Amino acid sequence: MLMYSASIAPYLRELSTRWRAGIAYLLTDQAYALSVTRFGADGTVRRRWYYLGVAAPLWIVWQLCTVAGVVVGTRVPESLPLSFAVPLTFLALLLPAVTDRAGAVAAVVGGAGAVLGADLPLNLGLIAGAVAGVVAGVAVEAGGDR
Amino acid sequence: MTAATEVWAIVVAVGVGTFCIRFSFIYLFEYLSEVPDGLERALRLVPAAVLSALVVPAVVVVDGSPALSLDNGRLLAAGAAAVVAWRTENILATIAVGMAVLLGLRLVV
Known part of the structure; x- marks a missing residue:
C-alpha cells in the first residue's frame, strides 16, 4: 500500500x-x-x-x-478454490501494466523474487520481490539509454 | 475496558493506521515542487513489479514451496487465464477461464 x-x-x-x-x-x-x-x-x-x-x-x-x-x-x-480468483484479477491487471522491456523485467524479477521470499514472515517476500523488480527495471532502462 | 470496547479500539486503530499508510505519499507529494525524473520512472514500474509479485507466488507456491510440475493445476489455469487476459484484456473472462480450467482439472484428476 x-x-x-x-x-x-x-x-x-x-x-x-x-x-x-x-x-x-x-x-x-x-x-x-x-x-x-x-x-x-x-x-x-x-x-x-x-x-x-x-x-x-x-x-x-x-x-x-x-x-x-x-x-x-x-x-x-x-x-471450491475461490481464493484463486484473487490472483486471477491481479493477472488480468498485470498484463496491460507491462508496456515495455523495463516493465517486463520488473515483472519477471518481481515475481521470481516474491517466490524466493515466500517463506519470509509478514509478507516481506512480496515487498522484497516488488522492490527488486523495480530496481531491475530501472537498471535495464538506464542500460538502454546508453 | 470491557472486551467489546477493546475490540472496537483495535478496529479503529487499525483503520486509522491503514488509512495513514495509503495517504502517506499521496499527501506528501504536494510538497515536492516537481517529481524528480528518475523517481517518476521508477514509480512507473511499480504496477508491473507489485502485481507480478502478488500473482506468481499465488500460482507457483503450494504449501510453502515452489511447485513447477503439471501436478500443480494452478500453473495450467493461470497460463490459460494469461492468454485470455492478453488477447481480450477482459478481467471477467480471465477469471472465468482461470477458475474453469482449475475446477476442470480437479474433476478430471
Whole structure:
C-alpha cells in the first residue's frame, strides 16, 4: 500500500487535500492498478472522476461481499478454490501494466523474487520481490539509454 | 475496558493506521515542487513489479514451496487465464477461464 501510494501520487498532485484523502481511503489493489495503468497511458483522462468510477463501486461491493461472507462463508464448500480468483484479477491487471522491456523485467524479477521470499514472515517476500523488480527495471532502462 | 470496547479500539486503530499508510505519499507529494525524473520512472514500474509479485507466488507456491510440475493445476489455469487476459484484456473472462480450467482439472484428476 505504501508503494501504491507513492506510485499513484505523482498523478494526483494538483488535487485538493480533501480529494486526495478520499482517494487514499478508497485505495485498493484493483483501484490502484486500473487507475495507474490508465493515467500512464492517457494524459487527458479526468483522473479524479476515473478513479472515483473505479474505486467507489469496488468499495460498495467490498462491503456487501464482506457481509455476505460473514453470513454464508462457512457454507461454501472447501473444495471450491475461490481464493484463486484473487490472483486471477491481479493477472488480468498485470498484463496491460507491462508496456515495455523495463516493465517486463520488473515483472519477471518481481515475481521470481516474491517466490524466493515466500517463506519470509509478514509478507516481506512480496515487498522484497516488488522492490527488486523495480530496481531491475530501472537498471535495464538506464542500460538502454546508453 | 470491557472486551467489546477493546475490540472496537483495535478496529479503529487499525483503520486509522491503514488509512495513514495509503495517504502517506499521496499527501506528501504536494510538497515536492516537481517529481524528480528518475523517481517518476521508477514509480512507473511499480504496477508491473507489485502485481507480478502478488500473482506468481499465488500460482507457483503450494504449501510453502515452489511447485513447477503439471501436478500443480494452478500453473495450467493461470497460463490459460494469461492468454485470455492478453488477447481480450477482459478481467471477467480471465477469471472465468482461470477458475474453469482449475475446477476442470480437479474433476478430471
